[in-house]
Amino acid sequence: MSATSEFAVSVLLIAYRATDTIAAAIDAALAQTEPCEIIVSDDCSPDDTFAVAQRHVAGYAGPHRLIVRQCERNRGVAAHLSELFALASGRIFVIMAGDDLARPQRVAATRAAFDERPDVYAVGAVVDEIDLAGAPLRRGVRHMPAEFGLDYFVRAGKLATLLGASLAIRREVFERFGPLRASAEDNILTLRAALLGRGLCLDQALIDYRQNPESLGNWIFARHDDSPERFRRRYERTVRMYRDVADDIEASIAQLPELDAERRALAERIVRIYRIEADARSAILDRPRRDWLGPIWRGLREPGLRRKSAERALKLLVPRRWFGLR
Known part of the structure; x- marks a missing residue:
């Protein structure tokens, strides 16, 4: 990160085939209460996701630094994020998805959690699940305990980690280890963070998590x-x-x-x-x-x-x- 970087947090909003949801996802990112760098990045979708995103933010003049871009070719989630980690300037990376809706306080709550705990390298949260039309399904869904370290994964017996859509990491999680070597970005980033320190899963729901049959997790x-x-x-x-x-x-x-x-x-x-x-x-x-x-x-x-x-x-x-x- 540049010593003169203006923003502590970089929001990485990744999208693929999200024509119908990308505008709402962008609005949710722009509604964050703390000014931040926001990078909206389309993974070379075969539909109009990138064009819709460009049109939606045309003329934006607000407190955030906004970048809208597209990968030259389809990279997949892990390679896409690795590309964005290298581009982002913040010391904290907050990951958002083009079919989910972040709550306005997500960046502020996440940054506060990192600032209060220097030994924490990954922060997630419980989520409220919604369907494709945005109707509520389940509230307060938790994927991990409130606090965890390497010992948790040895005991747990399940290979679940923080949900990628709710995940935020310190910059060091990328810089120390380099580009992600596989497609399971949530598992890798959570475990890398645990190598460096500990992780948190906040009790406060910070996103509406859309249950999409075409998501990577549902496909796997x-x-x-x-x-x-x-x-x-x-x-x-x-x-x-x-x-x-x-x-x-x-x-x-x-x-x-x-x-x-x-x-x-x-x-x-x-x-x-x-x-x-x-x-x-x-x-x-x-x-x-x-x-x-x-x-x-x-x-x-x-x-x-x-x-x-x-x-x-x-x-x-x-x-x-x-x-x-x-």
Whole structure:
């Protein structure tokens, strides 16, 4: 960040195929109560998202520094964000999505959380879910505990992290480790932040989170796929995601020679958990049943994976077709 940077916070509003929602998302960003740098960036959408964004902000004259841009080619979420992290000037990056609605106090509340806790490197929040038309669905949905560190991920046994749409990070989370090495930006950024310190999930809902069947998360987990191949698609995509996350965090650990022995051991266990989950799912998809035993045994040795691994052991006893495979 330049020593003369005017804004502490850079809002990175990423969009893809968001023609119908981008204007409202921009209005929500511009309604922030704290002046900030706002970068609206379209990931080379095949529709009119970029043109709509340009028209919507034409003649803007307000307290924020506003930039509207488009990637030269489609990058995907992680590469898109990496590009924006390198462009942004703030010391805090607040991520917004082109189909969600940030509350006006989101930037101010997020900055205050960082300022109050120098050891915190990632901040998320509970969210209020809305449908495609903007009608409320669920309120106060929480994806993480109020405070967490590396030890949480070792105990939790689920590979969930802060929701990308609610995520904000300190600049160091990018600068220390470089561009993201995979598509799962929320997992990687949350875990990188935990390597450096701790994370928070605020009790205050700061966004209306739109439940979009075409979102990256819904695509990866095949949540709206009713086809017979749903189970296979979900497992194939999560295997790739988990391995990518493990690769990124392993490389990030290598860039922290000063990491103390206890925290290094926790971080290495997190990498191991992601690899066990990837190996277990891969074995279930394509390998003979005897090859399931290795990942199941390794999982049983990790407290957070014991329940999942025990359930997989039971699957050894039932036909593969019972859980969606031929």
